[in-house]
Amino acid sequence: MFPSRFRYEAPHSLDEAIGLLRDGGDYVKVLAGGQSLVPMMKLRFASPELLVDINGIPGLSYVQAAPDGALHVGALARHADLEWSRLLADTQPTMAAAAPLVADPLVRNRGTLVGSLCHADPQGDWASVMLALGGSVVAQGPSGRRTIPVRSFVTGPFENVLEHDEIAVEAIVPAAAGRRAGGYLKLERRVGDFATCGVAVALELAGTGVVTRAGIALTGVGGSTIDAADAWAALVGQPLDAGAIGRAADAAAAIAQPRTDHRGSAAYKRHMVRTFTARLLGGCTTPASAERAA
Amino acid sequence: MTAVYDDLGDEPASDIPVRRIRFAINGKKKIAEIEPRLLLSHLIRRGVGLTGTHMGCDTTNCGACTVLVDGRPIKSCTMLAVQADGREIQTVEGLSGRSELHPLQEGFREEHGLQCGFCTPGMMMAAKGLLDRNLNPTEEDVRWALSGNLCRCTGYQNIVKSVLWAAEKMRAEGATDD
Numbered sequence: 001m002f003p004s005r006f007r008y009e010a011p012h013s014l015d016e017a018i019g020l021l022r023d024g025g026d027y028v029k030v031l032a033g034g035q036s037l038v039p040m041m042k043l044r045f046a047s048p049e050l051l052v053d054i055n056g057i058p059g060l061s062y063v064q065a066a067p068d069g070a071l072h073v074g075a076l077a078r079h080a081d082l083e084w085s086r087l088l089a090d091t092q093p094t095m096a097a098a099a100p101l102v103a104d105p106l107v108r109n110r111g112t113l114v115g116s117l118c119h120a121d122p123q124g125d126w127a128s129v130m131l132a133l134g135g136s137v138v139a140q141g142p143s144g145r146r147t148i149p150v151r152s153f154v155t156g157p158f159e160n161v162l163e164h165d166e167i168a169v170e171a172i173v174p175a176a177a178g179r180r181a182g183g184y185l186k187l188e189r190r191v192g193d194f195a196t197c198g199v200a201v202a203l204e205l206a207g208t209g210v211v212t213r214a215g216i217a218l219t220g221v222g223g224s225t226i227d228a229a230d231a232w233a234a235l236v237g238q239p240l241d242a243g244a245i246g247r248a249a250d251a252a253a254a255i256a257q258p259r260t261d262h263r264g265s266a267a268y269k270r271h272m273v274r275t276f277t278a279r280l281l282g283g284c285t286t287p288a289s290a291e292r293a294a
Numbered sequence: 295m296t297a298v299y300d301d302l303g304d305e306p307a308s309d310i311p312v313r314r315i316r317f318a319i320n321g322k323k324k325i326a327e328i329e330p331r332l333l334l335s336h337l338i339r340r341g342v343g344l345t346g347t348h349m350g351c352d353t354t355n356c357g358a359c360t361v362l363v364d365g366r367p368i369k370s371c372t373m374l375a376v377q378a379d380g381r382e383i384q385t386v387e388g389l390s391g392r393s394e395l396h397p398l399q400e401g402f403r404e405e406h407g408l409q410c411g412f413c414t415p416g417m418m419m420a421a422k423g424l425l426d427r428n429l430n431p432t433e434e435d436v437r438w439a440l441s442g443n444l445c446r447c448t449g450y451q452n453i454v455k456s457v458l459w460a461a462e463k464m465r466a467e468g469a470t471d472d
Contacts, residue, residue: 008330010379053376103442
C-alpha cells in the first residue's frame with residue numbers, strides 16, 4: 001500500500017518547520033515517529049498535501065530532569081528511549097511502568113510520546129499516564145511557546161488544540177513534592193492490540209503516608225481518555241489504607257464508560273478497571289511500586 | 295537504482311515530487327531517486343532488489359518486514375523510504391558471510407525455528423536487535439523482544455529456542471575470540 005501523493009520537507013530547525021506549517025497549505029501534517037500517521041496515510045484515512053518531517057531537527061530527543069525537578073521529554077524521544085531510561089526507572093514509576101506496554105518493541109523504536117499525545121487516540125497509553133501525572137505539552141509557533149495542560153490539550157478523538165502553525169516540541173511532568181508512587185496496568189489480548197482497558201495511577205505521598213497529590217486516568221473505556229477525578233479526589237489528604245483504596249477503585253469503575261465489544265463485555269471491563277485501580281494503589285503502599293502487567 | 299510505479303495520476307511528470315537520497319544497505323552505499331510516498335520496505339524489495347525482507351500485513355502488525363535502521367529493529371512498512379536518507383540499513387541478507395551462516399540462521403536450522411519461513415527474516419532481525427544489546431538474554435527477554443513479530447506456524451516455542459541457541463553460540467565465539 002502507498003499513501004496518496006504528498007510533498008515532503010525535512011527541515012533542520014524548528015523555525016524552518018514552523019514556516020513550512022504556516023505557508024504549507026490547508027492540509028499539513030508533522031511527521032515524528034510516524035507509527036500512527038504512516039499507517040493512516042497508507043489506508044488513506046489521512047491524505048496530507050504536505051508532510052513536515054521533524055526527524056532531522058537536532059536536539060529534540062532528550063529525556064531529562066530540569067533543575068526544578070520537572071521531567072522534560074523532547075518531541076523525538078522514542079518510546080524505547082523511555083523504556084530503557086534510568087531516569088524514569090528511578091524517578092517516574094507510572095511512566096516506567098507504561099513505557100514497555102506501549103504498542104510492541106518494534107513500534108517503540110520509532111514512535112514518540114509527544115506524537116502519541118498529539119495523535120489523541122482514545123486508546124493511547126501516554127495520554128492516561130500524562131493526565132494522571134498532571135503533565136503538559138509545550139507548543140511552539142511563530143509567536144513563541146505556550147504550555148498546555150494535557151487535560152485541555154485533547155478536545156476529542158484524534159483532535160487537539162494545536163494551531164495549524166504550531167508544533168508540539170516537548171511534554172513536561174511537574175516536579176513531585178512528596179514520594180512518587182504509582183504504575184500503569186493494561187489488559188490487552190495480545191501485544192500491540194488496542195487496550196481492553198488500562199489504568200494509570202500517579203500519587204505523591206508525604207513521609208507520614210498521607211496522599212498529598214493523586215491522579216488516576218483510564219484508557220480504552222470511553223470515547224476519550226477518562227480523568228477519574230472522583231477516584232483520585234477521594235484519596236487526597238487521606239492515608240492510603242484498605243478503605244481508601246476500595247473507595248477509589250469503586251469510584252474509578254463507576255466513572256468508566258466501557259462498551260461491550262469483541263474485547264469483552266462492559267461489565268467485565270468495569271470490573272477490570274476496579275481490579276487494576278485497587279492493585280495499583282495497593283502497590284503504592286510500598287516504595288517499589290512500579291508494576292508490569294502479566 | 296530505478297523504481298517504477300503504477301501511474302494513477304494525471305498531473306504532468308514535472309509536478310511529481312521526487313527526492314534523491316543516499317543510504318547504506320548491508321554495508322553498501324546506494325543512491326536512489328524516489329517518490330516520498332514510497333515505503334522503506336518497497337525501497338528494499340523493489341528498488342534494491344533484496345526480497346528477503348517480507349511484506350506480511352502491510353499494516354504495522356506482523357513484523358515480517360523488520361530491518362535494522364542504525365542498529366534498531368523497526369517495521370520497514372511503516373517508515374518512509376526518504377527517511378532512510380543518511381541511514382544504515384541491515385536486512386536479513388546482511389546476516390551471513392559469503393559462505394558462513396550467522397549464528398541466528400544456524401540456530402533457526404538447529405532448533406527448527408521455522409515452518410513456512412515467511413516470518414523468519416523479521417524474527418531474525420528483531421532477534422539481532424536484541425542480541426546486539428544483550429548477548430545473555432533470558433527466555434523472557436527473547437519473548438519480550440519478539441512480541442512485535444507474528445508467526446502463524448510454529449507456536450513460537452522453537453523460535454525462542456533458536457534465538458537462545460544463537461545467543462549461546464555467540465557468547466562461546468566471543469569467549470574464543472578473547
